[in-house]
Amino acid sequence: MSVEEAKKRAAEESSKLVKDGMVLGLGSGSTVAKLIDILAQKLGTELTELYVIPTSYDTEFLARQAGFKVVSLEDHLPELAIDGADEVDREFNLIKGGGGCHTREKVVDYSSQELVIIVDYTKLVEKIGLNKPIPVEVLPFALRPVRKKLSEYGKVVLRYSSKGKLGPVVTDNGNFILDLYYGKEVENAESLEISIKAIPGVVETGLFSGKKVKKVIVGYPDKAQILSK
Structure with a gap:
């Protein structure tokens, strides 16, 4: 409570x-x-x-x-x-x-x-990135290449619903979400935000500088x- x-x-x-x-x-x-x-x-x-x-x-x-x-x-x-x-x-x-x-x-x-x-x-927290994954909204068409590129930054997991719905989570915009487990503190949030957003097929990231x-x-x-x- x-x-x-x-x-x-x-x-x-x-x-x-x-x-x-x-x-x-x-x-x-x-x-x-x-x-x-x-x-x-x-x-x-x-x-x-x-x-x-x-x-x-x-x-x-x-x-x-x-x-x-x-x-x-x-x-x-x-x-x-x-x-x-x-x-x-x-x-x-x-x-x-x-x-x-x-x-x-x-x-x-x-x-x-x-x-x-x-x-x-x-x-x-003192620094973001260590505990919570960074959500990345991605076009379904681009799921595989985006996941491959994101894996250069850390572990990448396609998000599935925990409420019994079959298949991956679909956003209000009709896209999928990849959760990036960065695994360390984000030292420059703006730079990382720009880098991930620049990957073709990425709609938006959950990083807000x-x-x-x-x-x-x-x-x-x-x-x-x-x-x-």
């Missing part, structure tokens, strides 16, 4: 950044789901209208159920994006994509005026800590 409480603390703190009438980019995952619940409780009181750009079908369903107005990047660019992470280091480099949504998350996050990351304390992130809100069971650049 302590981790769940920590997620709630981070979500509560980030909700203070959301203003009435704002266009908000909403990430995916369990901590963002808690943020949606908190914002839904404010709708009709502190918030009269909220326009959201979701990064996954799951987030879109939750946002619609909450009563938010769902819009697209064709309509608006987000003023603020709030997203989670699988790992974040002290330089604000991220690994995302445990839920398979990192491509849409990166599009929304990088197009936002401001990006804030919310995590529980277990996700904060820290240059875009303005704040990281870390939840603990009894408080939330705001880390800023």
Whole structure:
């Protein structure tokens, strides 16, 4: 329960950044789901209208159920994006994509005026890459050559669903995910992000270099800590 409480603390703190009438980019995952619940409780009181750009079908369903107005990047660019992470280091480099949504998350996050990351304390590390795999979304047509090239960086595993569905995980974009187990600390996230993205057939990587992130809100069971650049 302590981790769940920590997620709630981070979500509560980030909700203070959301203003009435704002266009908000909403990430995916369990901590963002808690943020949606908190914002839904404010709708009709502190918030009269909220326009959201979701990064996954799951987030879109939750946002619609909450009563938010769902819009697209064709309509608006987000003023603020709030997203989670699988790992974040002290330089604000991220690994995302445990839920398979990192491509849409990166599009929304990088197009936002401001990006804030919310995590529980277990996700904060000194350096990313040692414990969590780096998800790489890949065109099914290019699966074999991409897997071969990625293997130069570490162990590569095609992701399968753990919920009984047969076959590999298929993203909201209709692609597969290769998990790259880098096996060591990432010293230069931006360089590695660019190198992997340059492989023909790679759609996007779950590496997010820290240059875009303005704040990281870390939840603990009894408080939330705001880390800023």
